[in-house]
Amino acid sequence: MNPAAKLYAEPLDIIITGVGGQGNVLASQVLGRALLKLGYGVTVGETFGLSQRGGAVMSMVRVVSQGVMGPLVPENRATAILSLEPLEALRVLGAYGHPQVVVLTNDRPLMPVNVIAGANRYPDMADLQAVLAELSSRLYWLPATDVALELGNPILANVVMLGALAASGLLPLGLPELEAALAEMFPPAKMEANRQALARGAALLA
Amino acid sequence: MADLSKLMPGETVLLQGNEALARGALEAGVAFCAAYPGNPSSEILESLADSAAGAGIYAEWSVNEKVALESAAAAAYTGLRAMASMKQNGVNVAQDFICNLTISGSGPGGLVLITCDDPSGISSTNEQDARFIARLADLPLLEPATPAEAMAMIKFAFELSEEIQNLVVLRSLSRLSHTRAGIVPGPLPQTRPKPYWDPKVNHATMPVVPLHAKMHEKLARAGRLMAAAGFNSYEGPQKPELLIIASGSSVLYAAEALQLLKAEDKAGILKLGATWPLPEELILDHLAKCGRVLFAEEVDPFLENEIKALYAQNAGRLGAKAFFGKATGHLAAIGENTPGRLAAAMARILGLEWRTVDEAYAKRSAELLAKLVPPREFGFCPGCPHRASYWAIKQTLAVDGRQGLVSGDIGCYTLGVLPTGFRRVNSVHCMGSGLGISNGLGQLGRFGFDQPVVSVVGDSTFYHSALPALVNARWNQSDYVLCVLDNSATAMTGFQPHPGTGRTATGQPGKQVAVESVCQALGLPYAIVDPYDLAATQEALYDALQQGGGVRVLIFRRLCALVQGRQGGHPYRMRVDAEACRGENCGCNRFCSRVFRCPGLTFDQAGGAAVIDEVTCVGCGVCAQICPAGAILAEPRKEAAA
Amino acid sequence: MANHVAAEATPPAACLNQLKKQVLDAGLCVACGACVGLCPHIIFYDGRVAAPDDCGLSQGRCLDLCPQAPEPAQESKRRALHAQAGQTPAPPLGPHAGIWQARAASPDLAGRAQYGGVASALLALALEEGLIGEAVVTRGGQRGAPQGALVRDRAGVLAAAGSIYAAGGSLLALNQALAQETGPKLGLVGLPCQVLAAAAMKAHPSYPAAARRLGLVIGLFCTWNLPARGLRALLAAEGLQGPVKKYDIPPPPAQVFLVETEKETREIPLAKVREHTLAGCALCPDLTAELADVSIGAAEGRPGWNTLIARSAQGESLVKSALERGLLILETPPAESLDHLRAAAAAKRARAAQAWKER
Ligand SMILES: Cc1cc2nc3c(=O)[nH]c(=O)nc-3n(C[C@H](O)[C@H](O)[C@H](O)COP(=O)(O)OP(=O)(O)OC[C@H]3O[C@@H](n4cnc5c(N)ncnc54)[C@H](O)[C@@H]3O)c2cc1C
Ligand code: SF4
Ligand code: SF4
Ligand code: SF4
Numbered sequence A: 001m002n003p004a005a006k007l008y009a010e011p012l013d014i015i016i017t018g019v020g021g022q023g024n025v026l027a028s029q030v031l032g033r034a035l036l037k038l039g040y041g042v043t044v045g046e047t048f049g050l051s052q053r054g055g056a057v058m059s060m061v062r063v064v065s066q067g068v069m070g071p072l073v074p075e076n077r078a079t080a081i082l083s084l085e086p087l088e089a090l091r092v093l094g095a096y097g098h099p100q101v102v103v104l105t106n107d108r109p110l111m112p113v114n115v116i117a118g119a120n121r122y123p124d125m126a127d128l129q130a131v132l133a134e135l136s137s138r139l140y141w142l143p144a145t146d147v148a149l150e151l152g153n154p155i156l157a158n159v160v161m162l163g164a165l166a167a168s169g170l171l172p173l174g175l176p177e178l179e180a181a182l183a184e185m186f187p188p189a190k191m192e193a194n195r196q197a198l199a200r201g202a203a204l205l206a
Numbered sequence B: 001m002a003d004l005s006k007l008m009p010g011e012t013v014l015l016q017g018n019e020a021l022a023r024g025a026l027e028a029g030v031a032f033c034a035a036y037p038g039n040p041s042s043e044i045l046e047s048l049a050d051s052a053a054g055a056g057i058y059a060e061w062s063v064n065e066k067v068a069l070e071s072a073a074a075a076a077y078t079g080l081r082a083m084a085s086m087k088q089n090g091v092n093v094a095q096d097f098i099c100n101l102t103i104s105g106s107g108p109g110g111l112v113l114i115t116c117d118d119p120s121g122i123s124s125t126n127e128q129d130a131r132f133i134a135r136l137a138d139l140p141l142l143e144p145a146t147p148a149e150a151m152a153m154i155k156f157a158f159e160l161s162e163e164i165q166n167l168v169v170l171r172s173l174s175r176l177s178h179t180r181a182g183i184v185p186g187p188l189p190q191t192r193p194k195p196y197w198d199p200k201v202n203h204a205t206m207p208v209v210p211l212h213a214k215m216h217e218k219l220a221r222a223g224r225l226m227a228a229a230g231f232n233s234y235e236g237p238q239k240p241e242l243l244i245i246a247s248g249s250s251v252l253y254a255a256e257a258l259q260l261l262k263a264e265d266k267a268g269i270l271k272l273g274a275t276w277p278l279p280e281e282l283i284l285d286h287l288a289k290c291g292r293v294l295f296a297e298e299v300d301p302f303l304e305n306e307i308k309a310l311y312a313q314n315a316g317r318l319g320a321k322a323f324f325g326k327a328t329g330h331l332a333a334i335g336e337n338t339p340g341r342l343a344a345a346m347a348r349i350l351g352l353e354w355r356t357v358d359e360a361y362a363k364r365s366a367e368l369l370a371k372l373v374p375p376r377e378f379g380f381c382p383g384c385p386h387r388a389s390y391w392a393i394k395q396t397l398a399v400d401g402r403q404g405l406v407s408g409d410i411g412c413y414t415l416g417v418l419p420t421g422f423r424r425v426n427s428v429h430c431m432g433s434g435l436g437i438s439n440g441l442g443q444l445g446r447f448g449f450d451q452p453v454v455s456v457v458g459d460s461t462f463y464h465s466a467l468p469a470l471v472n473a474r475w476n477q478s479d480y481v482l483c484v485l486d487n488s489a490t491a492m493t494g495f496q497p498h499p500g501t502g503r504t505a506t507g508q509p510g511k512q513v514a515v516e517s518v519c520q521a522l523g524l525p526y527a528i529v530d531p532y533d534l535a536a537t538q539e540a541l542y543d544a545l546q547q548g549g550g551v552r553v554l555i556f557r558r559l560c561a562l563v564q565g566r567q568g569g570h571p572y573r574m575r576v577d578a579e580a581c582r583g584e585n586c587g588c589n590r591f592c593s594r595v596f597r598c599p600g601l602t603f604d605q606a607g608g609a610a611v612i613d614e615v616t617c618v619g620c621g622v623c624a625q626i627c628p629a630g631a632i633l634a635e636p637r638k639e640a641a642a
Numbered sequence C: 001m002a003n004h005v006a007a008e009a010t011p012p013a014a015c016l017n018q019l020k021k022q023v024l025d026a027g028l029c030v031a032c033g034a035c036v037g038l039c040p041h042i043i044f045y046d047g048r049v050a051a052p053d054d055c056g057l058s059q060g061r062c063l064d065l066c067p068q069a070p071e072p073a074q075e076s077k078r079r080a081l082h083a084q085a086g087q088t089p090a091p092p093l094g095p096h097a098g099i100w101q102a103r104a105a106s107p108d109l110a111g112r113a114q115y116g117g118v119a120s121a122l123l124a125l126a127l128e129e130g131l132i133g134e135a136v137v138t139r140g141g142q143r144g145a146p147q148g149a150l151v152r153d154r155a156g157v158l159a160a161a162g163s164i165y166a167a168g169g170s171l172l173a174l175n176q177a178l179a180q181e182t183g184p185k186l187g188l189v190g191l192p193c194q195v196l197a198a199a200a201m202k203a204h205p206s207y208p209a210a211a212r213r214l215g216l217v218i219g220l221f222c223t224w225n226l227p228a229r230g231l232r233a234l235l236a237a238e239g240l241q242g243p244v245k246k247y248d249i250p251p252p253p254a255q256v257f258l259v260e261t262e263k264e265t266r267e268i269p270l271a272k273v274r275e276h277t278l279a280g281c282a283l284c285p286d287l288t289a290e291l292a293d294v295s296i297g298a299a300e301g302r303p304g305w306n307t308l309i310a311r312s313a314q315g316e317s318l319v320k321s322a323l324e325r326g327l328l329i330l331e332t333p334p335a336e337s338l339d340h341l342r343a344a345a346a347a348k349r350a351r352a353a354q355a356w357k358e359r
């Protein structure tokens, strides 16, 4: 099967980042499954490390019309960065950013313990937003956790962000494809919340 | 993980590298799988265990890697296909057996060892290259580049092993094991031989010398079979300006680097998947066509050195060559490869221009990062019993006042070297070595060494390799306190069961081997404490420290917070009385959030008081015990199990 | 893993850092307990004080309260505290309104008290008269180590009678009691180091509860003390088992340390005991608890009697009241024994001055 739509970029390299426990690996799998179904060549590289232990986590979703890609996005070559935590978006930009990169980030900070302990400072939110805008061609600064909380569970922020990604024009797919991929991974009882999260995420970009 | 036996042949699915290896083994008709958990290898046996009922195979978490491989070898002797999977460090544990197994041979059933190496030590204490074992023990070595190739290679590995009757090594990498890609499963076999070991046949290492010769023959034969297997190939111009010899993920990085440099017409890639013994003919062929060679592999310069040695034998015929790689500094001798690192090396050799990004952008982003981005430290999870355990150890050693030492071991609690464990761990090496270090320190009293010694070991590590050191300490009366941090899980690697939990890999009940039963059998004095009870734990540890004499054991028993979370959660709803909180004043200065550092505790700068982060706090109640003002309140949560 | 570890912020020149540097790590701590219980960073267990973590503050109380802190210099600190109490230092015995040989009249004290039971009698009287509502005393606790205790009545006072020759960090109990900003007046029976610390507490601008609530301070004479674990090691080395009923150091020329258990009374040569004494005591210049309201010690050559010094007006009136109620028997001390006491006090002061100089 050959994919129908042309990709936004070839390869389309989306880095999903965040903090252990935010559901970043799940988001990358949903995206990977949906794209695979459409016939694209998909490679999803996951960095676990000590992810359960509060560290930064990163997955790389690499999409091509045909063929296989390596698990690592080349340095400074990401098409887009989808971040579940704003500071992590900036961290990833340093290694993978370039003037054309698109950044979508959840605006809810998760303080590192070393910041809570007073050993380091978390940047001012306005500064952070300005810097992310400066280092990207497009920045979507999104209240994904707020939306997820309105839906009753902060963990849904990853699905909200996926909905936003689908609406950004970067993907060759829409909400129904993501929903189908989610349905492969969640029991039907949890699908209503996921559907809403996708829709609310997409609406953030409307 | 999922039951891989249920996948539909011919239908593309997104599978992780480790799952592809597992499915490949099932398709090859593997019957017996054993492993010890360790990232990045754990998902192989996890998915095989979850597929065990469906596929009718046996899957076991063994107590350590050596036992895993020995058990698998036994199955192979009876004609069943068998495998053992492990992380790079596990190969060291199994090494003694491997070096003898290769002499005795592996019998009629195919026997495969998968090692998952971890370049950059993403989830390891080192970034050791385990390929050494192939050269050391004369074993065939396969290095897949993609999940699909991993699946094909493991099938070949079983056939090859049966053909030469020796162990075959397959080396994965964390980037491969943890990469998902579209995979097309094949059919599963319907039959399997009945296991039988003809008693007239021996698998022993004697007579050594003739068997050693046979071992060399086996490898040579393997080399011929591997050359024909199609895992080695060349892509690029007939007469390239640069020949890149690559294995593993570096094959893909190299290809991408060439694209980035737009140098596909200048350089060619000799992809090696069947790497040991070296495919000599193929390599010599390509060396003859090109004057410059770059090696792309992770971590050690394994191919680089071996191929240079091969070249030396043939230098007269081949003429002068320039070799580039780790030895010349074109690629780093440490850490993993990346497309960018390879592009930079190629550009340097070919005299091309290479920059990953516009210089102004790179400069600006580096500047902003340095200014704005703090590190994100690892830490124990909210409610983690290890935090409480290290707290008790820290406080107790402080009041003990004799400059006590803590010898650490491998597991989540290794993080004791970081601020999250109050930097209270003085040494960490490999599985079980903490007890050996303690054993030595515990004998130094006779030379005037007067610092008390505490050894910490997790429950899983206790069974893996602490037992011999403990028996040794008991026998020789080494003087130290052993704290077994028993959280009833192999939490670091994903909550696999172990002898102390009593459950087996497939979730069946086994016979529990409790830590205390081992202590009883060894005649060791022991006590069980709950690390959540800080005062009682400190008191027990203090008394144990004062006792002296041989080994004394304290079992710090408390379920891993994540497991507790899945089993109904913790008992408390926490709250800070902002009135009572002393905040940043003399009398406290944020003892909870600054020193104790549970991520469930934050500090409201404006209000000048600590705050519980309700989303993060799991409600273990431990922090309430350290607050000097009694400001942290633990109220029973009705829904929770106590 | 290295890039996931935050660089440690450089600690400020915190007072706890200074306390660690000048006192704890220098081996000068005498476990008086003044710094313990104010905050969670300083802990006391089995007779030993430790500070495992940095407190991160540069303006706190612990260093100011510590009687062993070299800065500000001991003598000037004492002079300032005397001045604040409206007294002059008056070496070698300190300010005093009267000195007697004394003993409690009550028979229930005779068996239990260290000597004449004057300390217990005066404390019990202060509680009965309502001069104070609670008092911090020192008594045997876990593992036989002494520890502070808050008592409210005569029974509590009697339960703490008798001297334990080990440091009990008992001011921890005082700090804990003072965590309540308001409450009844508090009394204290303490060693000279603890009396100095109590005076510093009362005078500290950031410790208003101490100024408000600390009422009566009864000082004990002291030449040296043992760490709790040192005392235990000494007893163990002597093969002494079971609870100790009484410790005593009979006045010179005896040169022994007496330990009385249920089974026996053992004389341990002082030379052996001195191997275990607190190093910090060598720098303590104060024999007679000069900053107390009243000070009490042994009476030379008179078993069952105390030397009693009334210093402040409050101390003097407490002694007077005890006399009026027939609770104390007072006698004028022989000139010779007073001379010996003065000489001993001067000798301790000189020894400490020399020791400071040598550091
Ligand atoms: C360590 C130490 C060293 C001493 N050195 C001398 C000395 O060199 N010369 C001298 O004349 N007298 C010394 N004394 C004082 C003497 O032992 C008596 O405490 C004092 O004479 C009062 O006697 P009493 O009969 O009135 O005491 P009691 O009525 O029996 O009352 C004793 C009081 O001492 C307190 N106490 C007991 N142990 C300790 C302790 N470890 N720390 C603080 N308080 C404690 C109790 O709380 C109790 O209130 C010392 C006491 C101690 C504890
Ligand atoms: S330890 Fe207690 S008093 Fe101190 S900041 Fe935390 S809650 Fe407040
Ligand atoms: S109760 Fe306290 S220690 Fe336990 S998880 Fe919550 S914040 Fe952390
Ligand atoms: S002498 Fe007293 S105040 Fe000083 S450190 Fe020791 S216990 Fe604390």
Ligand code: SF4
Pocket (backbone or CB within 6 Å): C030, C191, C192, C193, C194, C222, C223, C224, C225, C278, C280, C281, C282, C284, C285, C286
């Ligand atoms: S000699 Fe001084 S410092 Fe030592 S215990 Fe006695 S009063 Fe305290």
